[in-house]
Amino acid sequence: MLGPAEPRPPPTYGSSSTRISHKSTSKSGLEGTAEPGSGQDPTLSLSAVQVGQEEMEEELTEADLDQRVDIYLSETDTLWMFDMPSVMVSVEAEDAGRVLERNKIYADMCKTKAGSERFEERMVQTLAGAAKNKEVQCETIIMEDKGMMVTSWDLDNSLDASEIEPASRAEGFGATTGGSSKSPTTKEQEQSVSVSSDRESAVPVRSQEEEKCHSEAILTSENLKQDLVIMERILMENIFQPKLAAYRQIPVLIEPDITSDRGDTATATEEDEEEEHDKEKKDEGKEGKGLIDPSMTINKTPEEDAAPRLEQLWSYTCDLTSGHSVSSMAWNKVNPDLLAIGYGEFDSKDQKKGLACCWSLKNPMWPERIFQCDHGVTAVDFSLASPNLLAVGTSSGSVAVYDVRSRNNAAFLDSSASLNKHTGAVWQLRWVEQDRGATEGDKKERLMCISADGRVTEWLIQQRLDCIDLMKLRRTEREKKTLPGEKERKSEAPISQQAAGMCFDFHPEDTDIYLAGTDEGHIYQCSCSGKEQILGTYRGHKGPVYRVAWNPSSTDMFLSCSADWSTILWHRDSQTPLLTFSSVKAFVHDIMWSPKSAFIFAAVKESRVEIWDLSVSIFNPVISHAANPEANLTSILFAKNTNCLLLGDSLGGVGVWELFNLDAPGSNEVGTLHDIVCPVGAV
Numbered sequence: 001m002l003g004p005a006e007p008r009p010p011p012t013y014g015s016s017s018t019r020i021s022h023k024s025t026s027k028s029g030l031e032g033t034a035e036p037g038s039g040q041d042p043t044l045s046l047s048a049v050q051v052g053q054e055e056m057e058e059e060l061t062e063a064d065l066d067q068r069v070d071i072y073l074s075e076t077d078t079l080w081m082f083d084m085p086s087v088m089v090s091v092e093a094e095d096a097g098r099v100l101e102r103n104k105i106y107a108d109m110c111k112t113k114a115g116s117e118r119f120e121e122r123m124v125q126t127l128a129g130a131a132k133n134k135e136v137q138c139e140t141i142i143m144e145d146k147g148m149m150v151t152s153w154d155l156d157n158s159l160d161a162s163e164i165e166p167a168s169r170a171e172g173f174g175a176t177t178g179g180s181s182k183s184p185t186t187k188e189q190e191q192s193v194s195v196s197s198d199r200e201s202a203v204p205v206r207s208q209e210e211e212k213c214h215s216e217a218i219l220t221s222e223n224l225k226q227d228l229v230i231m232e233r234i235l236m237e238n239i240f241q242p243k244l245a246a247y248r249q250i251p252v253l254i255e256p257d258i259t260s261d262r263g264d265t266a267t268a269t270e271e272d273e274e275e276e277h278d279k280e281k282k283d284e285g286k287e288g289k290g291l292i293d294p295s296m297t298i299n300k301t302p303e304e305d306a307a308p309r310l311e312q313l314w315s316y317t318c319d320l321t322s323g324h325s326v327s328s329m330a331w332n333k334v335n336p337d338l339l340a341i342g343y344g345e346f347d348s349k350d351q352k353k354g355l356a357c358c359w360s361l362k363n364p365m366w367p368e369r370i371f372q373c374d375h376g377v378t379a380v381d382f383s384l385a386s387p388n389l390l391a392v393g394t395s396s397g398s399v400a401v402y403d404v405r406s407r408n409n410a411a412f413l414d415s416s417a418s419l420n421k422h423t424g425a426v427w428q429l430r431w432v433e434q435d436r437g438a439t440e441g442d443k444k445e446r447l448m449c450i451s452a453d454g455r456v457t458e459w460l461i462q463q464r465l466d467c468i469d470l471m472k473l474r475r476t477e478r479e480k481k482t483l484p485g486e487k488e489r490k491s492e493a494p495i496s497q498q499a500a501g502m503c504f505d506f507h508p509e510d511t512d513i514y515l516a517g518t519d520e521g522h523i524y525q526c527s528c529s530g531k532e533q534i535l536g537t538y539r540g541h542k543g544p545v546y547r548v549a550w551n552p553s554s555t556d557m558f559l560s561c562s563a564d565w566s567t568i569l570w571h572r573d574s575q576t577p578l579l580t581f582s583s584v585k586a587f588v589h590d591i592m593w594s595p596k597s598a599f600i601f602a603a604v605k606e607s608r609v610e611i612w613d614l615s616v617s618i619f620n621p622v623i624s625h626a627a628n629p630e631a632n633l634t635s636i637l638f639a640k641n642t643n644c645l646l647l648g649d650s651l652g653g654v655g656v657w658e659l660f661n662l663d664a665p666g667s668n669e670v671g672t673l674h675d676i677v678c679p680v681g682a683v
Contacts, residue, residue, distance in 0.1 A: 232363060233362050236363050236364070236365070237362075240314060243313040243314055244361065246313060246658055247313055247361070247639075247642055247644055247656065249642055249643065306661050307661060308611065308613075308622045308623050308659070308660065308662045309623065309625075309660050310611075310623060310625045310627075310657045310658070310659060310660070311657065311660065312627075312655050312656070312657050312658075313644070313656045313657065313658055314364050314655075315364075315653045315654060315655045315656065316341065316359045316364055316367075316653070316655075316656070317654070318365065318366055318367070320355070320357075320367075320370065321341075321343055321355060321357065321367075321652040321653075322651065322652045323352070323651065323652055324343035324345060324354075324355055325343065325344060325345055325634055325650040325651075325652070326341060326342070326343060326634050326635050326650070326652065326653070326654055327342045327343065327344045327377055327379070327634065327635065327648075328342040328377070328378065328379045328380050328428075328635060329341050329342070329380070329635055329637040329646060329648055329654065330380050330381045330382055330637075331382070331637070331639075331640055332382045332387055333382050333383070333384040333387055334387040335387065336639075336640045336641060337360055337362065338359075338360055338368075338382075338404075339358070339359045339360075339646075339654075340357070340358050340359075340380045340381075340390055341356070341357050341359060341380070341654055342354070342355070342377035342378065342379060342380040342392065343355040343357070343376070343377055343652060344376020344377045344378055344394070344395060352376065353372060353373060353374060353375070353376075354373035354374070354375055354394055354395070355370065355371070355372065355373065355377060356370075356371040356373060356377050356380055356390065356392045357369065357371070358390070359654075364656075368404075369402075369404050369407075369409075370409065371390075371392065371402050371409055371411075372409060373392065373394055373400070374394075374396070375394040376394060376395040377393070377394055377395075378393050378395050378425050378427055378428075379391075379392070379393035379426055379427065379428045379429045379449075380392050380429075381429055381430055381431055382431070383431045384431060384433060384445060385431075385433075385444065385445045388403055388404050389401055389402070389403060389404075389412070390402045390403075390404055391429050391431065391447055392411075393426030393427075393428070393429045393449060394425070394426065395425040395426075396425070397421060397422030397423050397425060397451060397452075398414060398415050398416060398421065398422075398426075399414070399415045399421070399422070399447075399449060399465060399467075400413065400414040400415070401413040401414070401447075401461070413461065413464060413465045414465060415459070415465045415466075417465075418464070418466050418467060420457075420466065420467050420469075421467070422449065422451040422452075422453050422455065422457070423451075423453045424452030424454075425451065425452045426449050426450070427450060427451065427501065427502050427503060428449070428503050428504055429447065429448065429449040430447075430448050430504070430505075430506065431445045431446070431447055431448075432445065432446045432447075432448050432506050432511050434446060446458050446459075447459040447461065448470075448504070448514075449467070450501040450502070450503065450516060451501055452500040452501065452502075453498065453500070453501075454472055454474075454475075454498025454499050454500060454501055454518075455469050455471070455472055455473075455498075455501065456469070456470045456471040456472075456473070456504065456514075457469055457470060458470055470526075470528055471516065471524075471526050472498055473499040473500075473501050473516060473518055473524065474497075474498060474499060475497045475499040475518075475520060476520070476522070499518040499519060499520050500518060500519040501516055501517070501518060502517045502518060502544055502545050502546060503516070503517045503545060503546060503547050503548055504516045504517070504548065505548045505549055505558070506550075507550055507555065508552050508555050509555050511528075512527055512528045512529045513526070513527055513528075513535070514526055514528065515548040515550070515558060515560075516548075517544075517545030517546070517547070517548050517560060518544070518545060519544040519545075520544075521539065521540075521541035521542055521544065521545060521564070522538065522539050522541075522545070523537070523538040523540075523545060523560055523570070524536070524537055524538075525537075525538070536572065538560075538575050539575070540560075540568050540570075540576075540577045540580075541560065541562035541564055541566065541568065542562070543562045543563035544562060544563050545560055545561070545562050546561050546563065546587075546588065546589055546590065547559075547560065547561050547588075547589075547590050547591050547592075548560045549591055549593055549601075550593075551593055551598055551673065552595060552598070553597075553598035553673070554598050554673040554674060556571060556572050556573070556674075557569060557570065557571055557572070557578070557673060557677075558572065559593065559601060560591075561589070561590070561591045561603060562588060563587045563588075565582055565584070565585050565588065565605075566580055566581070566582045567580070567582070567588050567591060567603050568580050568581075569581070569677065578677050579618055579677060581603075581618075581621075583610060583620065584605050584606075584608060584610070584624075586605040586606040586608070587605065587606060588603050588604070588605050589604050589605070589606075589632075589634050589635070590603070590633075590634065590635045590636045591603045591604075591636070592636050592638055594638055595640065596643075597613075597615075599613055599614040599615040599673060599676070600613050600614075602636050602638070602645060603636070604633035604634070604635070604636045604647065605633070606632050606633065607626055607627065607628060607629050607631065607632055607633060608624060608625065608626050609623075609624075609625050609627050609633060609636070609645075609647055609657075610623065610624050611624075611645075611659070611662065613662065614673065614676055618676070618677075622662070623659075623662075627647050627655060627657070628647075628651075628653070630651070631649035631650045631651040631653070632649060633647055633648070633649050633650075634648050634649060634650055635647075636648070643658060643659045643662065644656055644657060644659065645657045645658075645659060
C-alpha cells in the first residue's frame with residue numbers, strides 16, 4: 001500500500017503502463033485508460049491518463065487526499081523498431097549441426113579457390129552470328145600406290161633370325177639342366193633358371209646399346225656429312241638444271257616429242273591450226289566492239305621478242321631469312337658462285353637480330369654459312385687478298401671479320417675492344433687494294449668504312465681490329481637567297497656538328513680518291529693521301545644520298561641516287577649535274593653500273609627496277625619492271641660473267657633475274673659516254 005503520489009510524465013514506448021483507480025474519479029477518466037492486452041493504441045490511453053490527472057489535481061480536496069489510492073503496474077505490448085538477426089548460433093541449438101556442415105563446405109570451397117581472388121561474375125549479352133555457306137574448289141586428289149622390293153636374301157635373313165632366337169633359348173636351358181647326372185633339387189633348379197634368365201636379358205641389352213652407339217657414330221661421322229652434301233648437290237642440280245644453264249648462258253636442250261604414227265601428228269597440227277584460227281576470229285570481233293586494245297596482239301611479233309625484258313630464274317630465300325630486309329650484297333672476288341648477303345631490320349622500333357649468309361649457286365634453297373649478329377647487318381664485302389675473309393658492318397657501329405672456311409659461327413676479329421670504334425651505323429664498307437700492279441703474294445688491302453657518326457675510317461687488321469680516321473664530314477650551313485633590295489649578310493661559319501656519312505665509292509683507277517655522300521644531300525670528292533683533303537663538293541640532291549658509283553669505263557663520271565626521287569649523272573670536273581633521271585616518284589635506294597657497258601645502269605625504286613641504256617634514250621628507261629609488288633626493293637647487284645641481275649627486297653628474298661636483248665653497243669655504233677652526254681649537258 002502506497003501513499004499519495006505526485007503526477008509523473010507519461011511512460012515511453014517499451015515501458016510499463018499505469019492504471020489508476022479512485023472512487024472519486026469520473027467515469028470518463030477511467031474509461032480513457034487502456035487495459036493490458038487490449039487492441040487500443042497505447043498513446044491514446046496515456047494521453048487520457050495525463051488529462052485525468054490534471055483534472056484530479058484541480059478537483060481534489062483535503063478529504064480526497066486522505067483517501068486510499070491503489071496503483072497497478074502492467075507491461076505493454078513490445079514494439080519492434082529494428083530487428084537484426086544474430087550471426088551466431090548456440091552449440092545447443094536444434095540446427096547447430098546443419099550450420100556446422102554448411103561452414104565446413106564453405107571452408108573447403110575457399111581452399112579450392114586459393115589464388116583466384118580476381119574472379120568476377122558478369123552478365124554479357126551476345127549476338128548469334130549469321131550463318132554463312134562457303135564453297136571451296138580444290139584439285140582432284142591423286143592416289144598413288146607405293147611398294148617396296150624385297151629380295152630373296154632379305155627373306156632368308158629374316159627367317160634365320162626368327163629361328164635362331166628360340167634355338168638359343170633352348171640351348172641355354174639345356175646347358176643348365178644337363179650339367180650333372182643327378183636330379184637337381186628345387187633350390188638348384190631355381191638358381192639355374194634365374195642365371196639363365198639373367199644371361200638372356202643381358203644379351204639383348206648389350207646388343208641394343210652397341211647398335212645405338214654404332215648408329216650414333218655413323219650419323220655423326222664426317223664421311224656421312226660429306227656424302228649428304230654430295231647428294232644435296234646432285235638433287236639441286238636436277239631441280240635447277242634448266243635455270244642454272246640459263247644463268248651460265250648454256251643452251252638448254254629440250255627433248256622433242258617423238259610419235260610413232262605420222263598420221264596422228266598431222267591431225268594434231270591441223271587441230272592446233274583450227275584453234276588458232278578460231279581465236280583470231282574471236283579477237284577480231286572483240287576489237288570491233290572495243291573490248292581489247294587493238295595494239296595488243298596474241299602472238300608476239302619479232303620486234304616484241306627482241307625488246308629488252310627481265311625474267312626471274314629463282315630466288316635466294318628460306319625460313320631463316322624470311323622477314324629480314326636485305327641491306328647489302330657482295331660477290332666473292334675469286335669464286336663467282338659464292339654470294340654474301342646481309343640482313344637487317346631498320347624501319348621498326350623493335351629491331352630484329354641481323355644475319356650474314358653465304359649462298360652458293362649449287363644450293364639456292366639454303367645458305368652455306370650463317371653468321372648471327374646481335375644487331376642488323378648494314379654492309380658486307382669479301383676480301384681479294386684473302387677471299388675467305390668476309391667483313392660485316394652493323395647498325396650499332398661494330399665491324400667484324402668472319403672466316404667462311406671455318407664452320408665456327410664466331411667472328412674471327414671484331415671491333416668490340418677498340419676504343420675508337422664507330423658510334424653510328426656502318427652504312428658501307430669496302431676492301432680496297434693498295435698496289436694494283438703488285439703480284440698476288442705482295443697485294444695489300446685496306447678495310448675502309450663510312451659511318452653515320454660522320455667518319456671515314458681505315459681498319460688495321462692485327463691481333464684485334466683498330467681504326468684510324470681518314471675524314472670527318474662536317475655539316476655546312478645552307479646558302480640563303482637574298483631578295484632584291486636586301487643587303488647581303490655575312491656568310492656564316494660552318495656548324496661544327498658532323499654530317500652523317502651514308503655511302504662512298506673508290507675510284508676504279510686511283511684508289512686514293514673516293515666519293516662520300518651525306519645525309520644533307522652533298523657529295524664530297526676526297527683524297528686518302530696525306531691530310532684530310534676535299535677535292536670537290538657536289539650539291540644537287542635535296543635528300544640523303546643513298547649510293548654513289550663511279551663508271552667503270554668512263555672513270556671521270558659517276559652516278560648518285562637519293563631520297564628525293566632522283567638519279568644524277570656527274571662529271572668529276574663539274575659541280576653542275578650533267579643529267580637528272582626521274583621517271584617514278586619514289587625513293588631510289590640503290591644504283592649500279594653494268595660491268596659490261598659504260599651506258600647501262602640499274603636503279604631500284606620502291607617496288608620497281610629500272611634499266612637505263614643511255615645509248616638508246618636519256619629520257620626513259622628501256623626496262624621498268626615491278627619485281628615484287630608485295631615488298632620494296634632495297635639493293636641491286638649485277639652478276640659476274642653473265643647477263644643476270646640480283647634484286648634484294650624488304651622481305652628477305654634475293655631474286656635472280658635474267659636480262660634479255662640488252663647487248664652492249666659496239667665501239668663503231670656509238671661514241672663514248674662523254675660524246676653522248678656533253679652536248680646535252682651544254683644545252
